[in-house]
Amino acid sequence: MDIRLLPVKFSRKDLPVGTPVVGMVGGGQLARMTQETAVALGIQLRVLAEGPAVSAAQAVADAPVGDYKDPETVRRFAAECDVVTFDHEHVPTDLLQSLEADGITVHPGPDALVHAQDKAVMRRRLDTFDAPSPAHQVVETPADVEDFAKRVGGFPVILKTTRGGYDGKGVWFVDGPDDAAIGTAFASGVPILAEEKVDFVRELSAIVARSPHGQAVAYPIVESVQKDGICVEVSAPAPGLAPEKAAQAQQTALTIAGELGVVGILAVEMFEARDGRLLVNELAMRPHNTGHWSIDGAITSQFENHLRAVLDLPLGSPAARAPYTVMVNVLGGDVDDMHRGLLHCLARDPALKVHLYGKSVKPGRKVGHVTAYGDDLEDVRERARHAAAYLTGAIDE
Ligand SMILES: Nc1ncnc2c1ncn2[C@@H]1O[C@H](COP(=O)(O)OP(=O)(O)OP(=O)(O)O)[C@@H](O)[C@H]1O
Ligand SMILES: [Mg+2]
Incomplete structure (x- = not known):
C-alpha cells in the first residue's frame, strides 16, 4: 500500500504553548464545521483527509492526505495529536485498539465506537440494559x-x-x-x-455530549424527516412532543452514552411508534446531521461540545436560543453553482443562516444546509425550506 502524507505547512512546535491539537479522521463536512469552533477556541484541528481538496481540507491548514485504513498512516497522523476523533465511523476497530495500546488517546474509544459501526453488536449490547429496541x-x-x-x-x-x-x-x-x-x-x-418494521409517527433524534470525567449534557429532542433514506429536515425541539417523552428520550441517550463509555457526541436516532413506544434505531458517535441546527440554534453547538468533550473541558449549555429552529439540508439538484442563489436567499431573509460545504453538486448529495430560527414554527420552517429549495434550483422566482 502506498503510504503517503502530503507535507504539512508547520509542526506542533510552531504553535503557542498549551495549544491542544485534535486530530480528526476524515475530511467531510463534519470536520469542516468542527474547524469553525476549533478556530474560536484556539484549538488546532488536524484532519486526515481523503484528498487535497475535500470539504474540510479546504478549511483546515493541517490536513495531510492518507488512507484511514492503513495503520502506519493513521499512527503517523496521530503522533502529532493530543487526541484522535472522527468525522466518520469507518476506521477499523483493531487499528484503533492498536493505537490505544501504543498510548494514543482515541475518543470515542474503539470499544464504544464499535456500537456505531456494527448494528448487530449495537442491538446485542442495548438488550443487555433493556434499551428499547425494535x-x-x-x-x-x-x-x-x-x-x-x-x-x-x-x-x-x-x-x-x-x-x-x-x-x-x-x-x-x-x-x-x-x-x-x-x-x-x-x-x-x-x-x-x-x-x-416499526409503525412510527415520526423519527426523533437525541443528541448528548459526554466527557471522560463523566459530565454529560443533553440537547433538546428534535424531529427529523428522512426522504429516500436521507435526512432532509430537522425541527428543534420536536413539535408537540410531550415533556415526559422528551425527558425519556434524553434519559435513554444519556444511559447509552454512560453504559457504552462514549466520549464526544452521541446521536441516538429513534422512532416515535404509533403505540407510544420510543425505540432506538441506530447510534452515531460524532456530530450528526440531526444536530446541525445547534450551530445557529443552540448556545453551544454539537461541534463545540464534541471538541470540549474529547479534550475533557467543561461542556457548554445545549439550550436552544429560540423557541424553534429548523434546519433543511441542501441536497444536490439541477443547479451546479451553489452560490448563484445566495443573493436571493440572503436578501429575502436577513436572519437566515447558510452553510455550504465546498462540495461539488451531485444528485441527492448533501452539499450544505440552511437554518432559520424564531418564535413561529410555520414561519421558521417556510423560510428554511424556501432557501434550500431556491439554492438547489427546485424553485425559481
Ligand atoms: N426497523 C425499522 N422500522 C421502520 N423503518 C426503519 C427501520 N429501520 C430503518 N428504517 C428507516 O430507514 C431509514 C434508514 O435506516 P438506518 O438509519 O438504520 O440506516 P443508515 O443507512 O445506517 O442511516 P444513516 O444515514 O442514518 O446512517 C431510517 O431513518 C428509517 O426511516
Ligand atoms: Mg439512520
Whole structure:
C-alpha cells in the first residue's frame, strides 16, 4: 500500500504553548464545521483527509492526505495529536485498539465506537440494559427471514447490513418471502440484521455530549424527516412532543452514552411508534446531521461540545436560543453553482443562516444546509425550506 502524507505547512512546535491539537479522521463536512469552533477556541484541528481538496481540507491548514485504513498512516497522523476523533465511523476497530495500546488517546474509544459501526453488536449490547429496541435478529438465510417475520406478526420486515450502511444504503424494506430485496440483501456479503418494521409517527433524534470525567449534557429532542433514506429536515425541539417523552428520550441517550463509555457526541436516532413506544434505531458517535441546527440554534453547538468533550473541558449549555429552529439540508439538484442563489436567499431573509460545504453538486448529495430560527414554527420552517429549495434550483422566482 502506498503510504503517503502530503507535507504539512508547520509542526506542533510552531504553535503557542498549551495549544491542544485534535486530530480528526476524515475530511467531510463534519470536520469542516468542527474547524469553525476549533478556530474560536484556539484549538488546532488536524484532519486526515481523503484528498487535497475535500470539504474540510479546504478549511483546515493541517490536513495531510492518507488512507484511514492503513495503520502506519493513521499512527503517523496521530503522533502529532493530543487526541484522535472522527468525522466518520469507518476506521477499523483493531487499528484503533492498536493505537490505544501504543498510548494514543482515541475518543470515542474503539470499544464504544464499535456500537456505531456494527448494528448487530449495537442491538446485542442495548438488550443487555433493556434499551428499547425494535424486535430484531441476525439472519443468515431467506428461511431465517421468514421465521423472523412469523415471530413479529408477519411481513413487512426490514433487512439491514450490519456494517457499512449510510444514508439508507444497506436498508431494505421486505414485503414478503418472494421479495427480491431478500436476495439483494444477502448478496451484499455482509451479515444481515432483520428488524420489525416499526409503525412510527415520526423519527426523533437525541443528541448528548459526554466527557471522560463523566459530565454529560443533553440537547433538546428534535424531529427529523428522512426522504429516500436521507435526512432532509430537522425541527428543534420536536413539535408537540410531550415533556415526559422528551425527558425519556434524553434519559435513554444519556444511559447509552454512560453504559457504552462514549466520549464526544452521541446521536441516538429513534422512532416515535404509533403505540407510544420510543425505540432506538441506530447510534452515531460524532456530530450528526440531526444536530446541525445547534450551530445557529443552540448556545453551544454539537461541534463545540464534541471538541470540549474529547479534550475533557467543561461542556457548554445545549439550550436552544429560540423557541424553534429548523434546519433543511441542501441536497444536490439541477443547479451546479451553489452560490448563484445566495443573493436571493440572503436578501429575502436577513436572519437566515447558510452553510455550504465546498462540495461539488451531485444528485441527492448533501452539499450544505440552511437554518432559520424564531418564535413561529410555520414561519421558521417556510423560510428554511424556501432557501434550500431556491439554492438547489427546485424553485425559481
Ligand atoms: N426497523 C425499522 N422500522 C421502520 N423503518 C426503519 C427501520 N429501520 C430503518 N428504517 C428507516 O430507514 C431509514 C434508514 O435506516 P438506518 O438509519 O438504520 O440506516 P443508515 O443507512 O445506517 O442511516 P444513516 O444515514 O442514518 O446512517 C431510517 O431513518 C428509517 O426511516
Ligand atoms: Mg439512520
